[in-house]
Amino acid sequence: MITVEFVVTPGFPVMSLAALSVFEFANLSAPEPIYDVKILSEFGGPIATSSGVTLMTSPFSELPCDTLIIGGNTQVVPTSPRLAAFLIETGVASRRLAAICTGAFALADAGLLKGRQVTTHWAFTETFRARFPDLDLLEDRLFVIDGSVWTAAGNSAGIDLTLCMLENDLGFEMARAVGKTLVIDYQRTGGRPQSSVHQTFAPRSDRIQDVLLFVRSNLGKSLSVDDLARVAGLSPRQFSRAFGTETGTSPAKAVEGLRVEAARQMIEQSRHSIEMIAIETGFGDQERMRRAFRRAFGRSPQAMRKAKRA
Template sequence: MLNVGMILYPGFQVLGLSMSATFEVANQFAGKDVYGITLLSEHGGMVKTSAGFCVETEAFDDRRFDTLMVLGDNVVRPASAGLVDYLVESSSMTRRVCSICTGSAALAQAGLLDNRRVTTHWEHAPDLQATYPSLRVDSDRIFINDGPIWTAAGMSACLDLSLALVENDLGHELARKVSRHLVVYHRRAGGQSQFSVMNDLDPKTDRIQAALTFARQHLKTDLNVESLAFVANMSARQFSRVFQSETGESPAKAIERLRVESARLMMETANHSIDTVSTETGFGDQERMRRAFIRITGQPPQAFRRSLRSS
């Protein structure tokens, strides 16, 4: 059995506990108890969550765990001496050590992240980098695996990390079944941005939202203003004006961003050729995609793919 120890402390972000459902469902589909889950804390007993209720934990001891996970917090606070000592002592006897959100600060305090690529919640990434200069903090990643260390962004990224761990242990197909059972999109790739174009645009009306949803589902087609205006049941002129007012950018610019986001995801999740990616995401040719990538990401798609392979 792969024993998973989830490390809690007073005020930890309660969403992190949702990872236990991933391991629970993985056991169901595996047909046996692959994972065992233990909630740990420095002193054991009841530990209060960020939501105000308490959960029962077991105290740190000399038990060995396959995976240790330090959950996050809504704020960054120094880890206790007991937690730091436990991480230092346990890390050499544990296959992998993980952090969610601000839990990365505890790993850094214990010296486990020195000279590694890591991520954390985007709000706390600058402080983590400034406090620990030897780290290579990437604030635009859902999760990062660097050797035995796995770090994840904040909040819902804990589910992406737990699904990635299950896939690493039990394979892609079982992880896909788990995500489907949990009614979540099959885990976002670690390299996927913490930011979503759809969330960033945040249209105010259903008509503009419907047009954007249609666009994301039909990127391969010719998404001109007239076709989007038809979906929104508006004239092309009115649609362009309202779209700009609600999202802060033109329809053409928004579609380009959606296509770049989709192209990045294709390259992160499968080994498609650049030509295939450009066709499937509606760019039509590699040069058009290259120019869009440089405008939005600051690098061509070939450089983005090399960075994926190197990481």
């Protein structure tokens, strides 16, 4: 049986436990239980969640485990010496050591992320970089696997992480079956971004929504403010003001953001050359697209494709 120990800290969100549902339903789908899941805390006993629900936990154990996961919290909490010692002693000896959301801070405090690529929730990336400037943080990733260390962005990404663990243990078909049972799209790989530029725009009026739809359908064309203003039925000045009010950004930055996302998807999902992708998404040339990628992701399209293939 595969032993999984899940560490929680006071004030953790109930959502973080959703990652354990993958192991639960894998056990229900198999002829006999495959995973032995234990929920631990520093001293055991009842631990209150951020919503006030109390969960009974077991204290840290010296027994070895196959997979050790430290769950996230609603904020960055101090890593106690006892927790750090447990992570070092038990985590290093385990086959897999994982962290969800702010759990990455505990692994970093314990010195277990040196030389590793990691991720955490986008809301905590600036804090993480400030505290651990020497660590290789991949900001816009759902989850990252680097050797035996697994890190996930947020609590929902923890489900993607454990589905990937399940696939590694029992194969793709089992992972897909569990994902189907949980009504989860089992296509969210670790390389998927945490956020989508489509989600950042929330226009209130139909005319601005129509403009965004027009942009997405015509990325390969020259999209000037005058062109977009005509779609909206406004003067360029009225349009720029209305667009900024409703989306929080300028038309030019919105167009670049949509082009960057479309290009990223093509880089990850197609075999088109970087040059062709730059043309198809309206950048025109590779250098212009490279600068936009640097601004958006901190790395070039070539580096992103190389990482995806790896």
